[in-house]
Amino acid sequence: MADAHRTTPIKRVFRGTLIHATPEEAVQVREDALLGVGPDGKITFIGEGKELNRLSLEFSFSPTAVTQLEKHEFFMPGMVDTHIHAPQYSYAGTALDLPLLDWLNKYTFPVESRFKDLSFAQDVYTRVVRRTLRNGTTTACYFATIHTDSSLLLGHIADNLGQRALVGKVCMDMNNSVKHYKETIQESLEETRRFITKLLEKKYALVKPVVTPRFVLSCSGALLGQLGQLAKNNNLHIQSHISENAEEVKIVKELFPDSASYTDVYHKHNLLTNKTVMAHGCHLSDEELALFRDTGASLSHCPNSNLSLCSGFLNVRKVLNHKVKLGLGTDVAGGYSASMLDAVRRALDTSKILTIQDPEHETLTFEEAFRLATLGGSQALSLDDQIGNFEVGKDFDALRVNVAVPGGPIDLIQHEQPKILLEKFLNLGDDRNIVEVYVAGREVIPSKE
Ligand SMILES: [Zn+2]
Numbered sequence: 234m235a236d237a238h239r240t241t242p243i244k245r246v247f248r249g250t251l252i253h254a255t256p257e258e259a260v261q262v263r264e265d266a267l268l269g270v271g272p273d274g275k276i277t278f279i280g281e282g283k284e285l286n287r288l289s290l291e292f293s294f295s296p297t298a299v300t301q302l303e304k305h306e307f308f309m310p311g312m313v314d315t316h317i318h319a320p321q322y323s324y325a326g327t328a329l330d331l332p333l334l335d336w337l338n339k340y341t342f343p344v345e346s347r348f349k350d351l352s353f354a355q356d357v358y359t360r361v362v363r364r365t366l367r368n369g370t371t372t373a374c375y376f377a378t379i380h381t382d383s384s385l386l387l388g389h390i391a392d393n394l395g396q397r398a399l400v401g402k403v404c405m406d407m408n409n410s411v412k413h414y415k416e417t418i419q420e421s422l423e424e425t426r427r428f429i430t431k432l433l434e435k436k437y438a439l440v441k442p443v444v445t446p447r448f449v450l451s452c453s454g455a456l457l458g459q460l461g462q463l464a465k466n467n468n469l470h471i472q473s474h475i476s477e478n479a480e481e482v483k484i485v486k487e488l489f490p491d492s493a494s495y496t497d498v499y500h501k502h503n504l505l506t507n508k509t510v511m512a513h514g515c516h517l518s519d520e521e522l523a524l525f526r527d528t529g530a531s532l533s534h535c536p537n538s539n540l541s542l543c544s545g546f547l548n549v550r551k552v553l554n555h556k557v558k559l560g561l562g563t564d565v566a567g568g569y570s571a572s573m574l575d576a577v578r579r580a581l582d583t584s585k586i587l588t589i590q591d592p593e594h595e596t597l598t599f600e601e602a603f604r605l606a607t608l609g610g611s612q613a614l615s616l617d618d619q620i621g622n623f624e625v626g627k628d629f630d631a632l633r634v635n636v637a638v639p640g641g642p643i644d645l646i647q648h649e650q651p652k653i654l655l656e657k658f659l660n661l662g663d664d665r666n667i668v669e670v671y672v673a674g675r676e677v678i679p680s681k682e
Contacts, residue, residue: 243294244674245270248282249302250651252309253622254604262651268308269294270629274674279625305637307651309603310622311371311630311672312573313610315533316472316512316562318376319387320348322361325566329541333478334450336542336567338410345378345403346414354383358390361571363680365396365563368572368664371630371672372397374472374510374533374562374614376445379403379416381424385431392437395677397630399470399614401445402428406456418456425463439673443470448477449485449498461503470508470614475499475532476521477513478544496521505530508615512562513538514552515545522555531558531613534605536579537568546583549605550595560613561605577602577659599656633669634658641665 247270251263265282269292280288289296302308321341328340348354365373373391375398377384384402391398404425408415416424425444432442444464446452452460464471476482476495485495492498496517499505507529514532517525525532534547544567552559561576562568568576577599584597611621620630636654637645643661658666670678 242272243269243277243292244272246294246299247302247308248285248299250307251279251623252307252651252655254310254608255622256608259598259600259604260652260655264651267299268623268629270674272674274628276623276625276627276629279623302633303635305645305654306633306635306668307654308623308631308633309655310607310620311632311670312369312606313372313560313614313616313621314365314370314563314573314576315374315510315531315560315610315613316376316535317361317365317373317565317571319358319361320345320354320378321566322364322571323357325571326569328566329569331542333481333542333544333567342408342411342414346411348378348383349380351383351386354380354386355390358383358387359394361565362387362390362394362396364571366394366670366677367667368574369632369667369670370396370571370573371632371670372610372614372616372620374399374443376401376403376447376472379405379414379421379424381428381431384428388432388435388437388440388442392435392440394680395439395672395675397439397620397672399441399443399472400432401443401472403445403447404456404460405447405451406453407451418453418459421456422459422463425460429463429467429469441470443472445471446473446504448474448481449488449495450481454489454502457499457502457504464506464508465503468508470510471504471506472510473499473504473512475511475514476516477539478542479516482516494518494521496524500524500528510560510613512564513544513547515539515547519555522552522557525557526555529558531560531615533560533562533564533613534580535562535564535568535576536583537570537575538564539583540579541569542567546587548587548594549580549584549597550587558609558612559605560610561602572663573606574659574662577606580605599659603655603659628673629671630673631671632667633671634662634666635668636662636666638666638668
């Protein structure tokens with residue numbers, strides 16, 4: 234097997250501090266590590282600095298070609314945004330004064346209906362992919378709109394700019410507030426099939442389709458069932474929303490009196506699989522969380538959105554105790570920030586609010602929030618065999634973080650240990666600290682355009 238290694242060409246070798254999460258350790262630090270990336274963008278080896286000579290012989294690279302990280306720099310895995318609405322980026326930072334259902338009718342549906350216009354879509358989608366990449370989101374799970382061609386355009390833009398993405402054409406056959414922003418069930422199914430076929434035909438390395446019923450209140454039972462079947466027949470990812478706010482939960486119960494719960498509605502329609510990610514879940518019962526665990530479906534915690542729309546609090550500790558896969562999401566534009574660093578901070582804030590309410594509550598640690606933003610997200614999207622942390626054979630999706638970047642937001646008063654540097658970056662850092670971003674070994678920030 235060693236011979237196979239020797240023939241593997243190496244594209245880049247880095248030396249410095251690596252910080253990542255494993256299932257056993259929420260933050261694992263490897264100082265003075267060597268990491269090799271192959272031309273296929275995968276991690277070829279991880280070793281120690283003192284093994285430089287041996288590794289350079291084994292993997293045929295010149296020790297002088299190694300990129301050395303600076304003193305206050307480290308690599309961490311790229312962050313995974315498990316829930317973001319690309320079209321809503323157009324009004325991010327505004328329209329935060331209404332609860333969910335009113336917010337959808339007043340702000341969201343009128344804006345999303347504009348994405349029939351491909352030039353508008355091109356502009357907004359280019360900006361959201363650029364902005365999220367710049368902020369360290371190497372993988373994003375996107376909702377687009379009901380429009381197939383502009384949803385395909387989002388896939389093209391993500392591929393072109395080098396972001397790993399799941400892209401969903403939104404399905405909705407129920408909408409009484411904006412008449413022209415809905416589909417018939419036939420249109421929704423035909424267009425979803427067309428979207429999936431066309432996107433897969435492009436053979437993008439990093440961009441895949443995801444079946445996307447908006448949420449129960451936007452879809453008839455018949456449409457939910459057909460979409461579940463479609464996902465099952467083609468082994469596709471599924472995304473939607475669940476149990477975001479109390480009024481929504483109440484209406485779902487009235488509409489589906491034969492279902493035991495909101496979760497049961499999706500389960501009955503074959504929409505809970507190990508490739509399903511559901512946003513929010515603030516008001517789920519223990520029985521519903523057990524159903525998530527048993528089906529392998531995951532949750533996306535979107536704390537900025539939950540606070541901004543006064544939807545509720547997700548008890549992350551309870552979700553983790555139920556062994557449900559969990560990632561973080563920005564949920565732009567219900568969440569006003571497109572940065573996953575904000576999602577980390579709001580997740581910690583939310584957990585502390587729960588502790589204020591109940592001192593027995595075990596507060597989330599920053600280490601755990603870091604794991605949710607990276608490895609947890611990859612698990613939530615069932616991509617953890619490819620991304621999420623630094624392991625040989627996984628793709629090199631990574632952020633080069635410089636905590637002391639000149640002109641940056643962090644003052645380092647004394648020399649700090651790597652874990653403290655990570656904590657400062659998570660709490661105080663921003664995109665100025667993210668000096669390079671790699672997706673599958675390709676350097677996408679700084680952009681070469
Ligand atoms: Zn959402």
